[in-house]
Amino acid sequence: xxxxxxxxxxxxxxxNLHTVDKGHHKVTYRGVKTIKCPFDFVIYQMxxxxxxxxxxxxxxxxxxxxxLYLADLLNIxxxxxxxxxxxxxxxxxxxxxxPRIKFFGNGYEGYxxxxxxxxxxxxxxxxxxxxxxxTLNALNKFGSLVTKDSYFIVEDxxxxxxxxxxxxxxxPLRAIREFMKGNTDYVIDRKWxxxxxxxxxxxxxxxxxxxK
Ligand SMILES: C[S@@+](CC[C@H](N)C(=O)[O-])C[C@H]1O[C@@H](n2cnc3c(N)ncnc32)[C@H](O)[C@@H]1O
Numbered sequence: 024x025x026x027x028x029x030x031x032x033x034x035x036x037x038x039n040l041h042t043v044d045k046g047h048h049k050v051t052y053r054g055v056k057t058i059k060c061p062f063d064f065v066i067y068q069m070x071x072x073x074x075x076x077x078x079x080x081x082x083x084x085x086x087x088x089x090x091l092y093l094a095d096l097l098n099i100x101x102x103x104x105x106x107x108x109x110x111x112x113x114x115x116x117x118x119x120x121x122p123r124i125k126f127f128g129n130g131y132e133g134y135x136x137x138x139x140x141x142x143x144x145x146x147x148x149x150x151x152x153x154x155x156x157x158t159l160n161a162l163n164k165f166g167s168l169v170t171k172d173s174y175f176i177v178e179d180x181x182x183x184x185x186x187x188x189x190x191x192x193x194x195p196l197r198a199i200r201e202f203m204k205g206n207t208d209y210v211i212d213r214k215w216x217x218x219x220x221x222x223x224x225x226x227x228x229x230x231x232x233x234x235k
Contacts, residue, residue, distance in 0.1 A: 040184060047225070050088075053095075055115045057088025058150075060225040063178075064092075066215050070146075070230075071096040074173050076103050078142035082131045082161055083150035083178070084109035087118030094123040104142075108134050109151075131161045136168065145170050150178035153191050158198035166202070166209075169233040175209065180227030199228055208235055 047060040059067070071079075071093060079093055090107040097103035104123050107114070110130040118124055127134055131151060139145060145168050149161045158177060169175050180196040188194055203209060215230035216222050224230075 040181070044181070044185060044225075052088045052092045053117060055088035055091055055117055056086040057092060058085060059089060059092075060181075062219050062224050063226055066218060066224065066230075067093065068096055070174060070176075070215065071100065074144060074146055075100045076142075076144045076146040076173060078139060078145045079103065079105045079148065080134075080139060080145070080165065080168070081105060081107040081148045081150065082134075082165070083148075083152075084114050084118075084126065087114040087124070087126075089148075089150070090124050091115070091118040091121060094118075094121045097123050106134070106138060131157070131164065136164070139168050143170070144173055146173045146176070148176045148178065149195075153179050153182060153194050155192040155194055155197045158195045159201055162198060162202040171233055171235060173233055174212070175231040175233065176226060177229035177231065178226050180229050181225040183227065195229060196227060199231070203231075208233060210234055 043060055048058060050057050050059055081090055084090055084107040087107065090105050094105050104125065106125050106127055108127040108131055112128050114126050119126060147165045147169055149158060151157055166175060177195050177199055180194065180199065182188055182191050182194045183196050209231045211228050212230045212232040216224055216228060222228065
């Protein structure tokens with residue numbers, strides 16, 4: 024019996040990190056594949072409402088389901104744009120046609136930071152290769168764009184807990200640790216990381232709040 028089922032007093036509840044991981048690859052939003060775990064799906068809408076960003080830069084588009092979700096959330100705020108970046112163009116036509124979404128096809132390396140000028144409130148989401156070096160490079164390239172009280176969200180530090188750290192050369196968590204060493208501009212916001220329990224998120228220690 025796992026911890027949750029013993030708490031609920033039933034053995035009919037059987038899920039764990041691996042079942043959630045499997046399920047999150049099947050999540051869709053408005054029919055478009057959206058690789059988000061349920062905890063983060065909820066946290067994102069809370070953050071978009073709280074921060075009310077003028078620009079969200081999403082590194083890692085895939086089919087564009089997350090960009091579509093974020094763009095619809097921006098509609099509720101009545102402001103904001105998404106720059107979503109990938110190296111492959113597999114974005115769904117529904118996401119591409121959204122008036123708040125602009126797609127950039129040259130990877131985070133090829134994104135011209137000038138495109139992010141003139142936005143008052145900027146939020147960044149890093150959800151690309153999850154390799155340690157790419158994640159750290161993206162943190163270093165985009166970190167200064169994030170505005171005070173907004174976030175740099177680093178996705179998928181969960182690869183460690185899934186036993187995949189070596190495949191990603193230490194992955195996002197190693198990159199976060201290195202980026203945060205001596206960094207006084209950001210704090211790891213426990214409010215989001217621990218909302219449903221300690222690091223009950225796929226973005227383990229990945230909600231970085233800019234404090235100055
Ligand atoms: C995990 S998926 C993104 C999932 C998407 N954000 C979602 O929630 O549905 C990762 C994506 O990152 C892209 N990618 C890989 N290297 C990249 C790079 N250097 N710059 C931008 N995107 C990259 C991959 O092509 C892939 O589509």
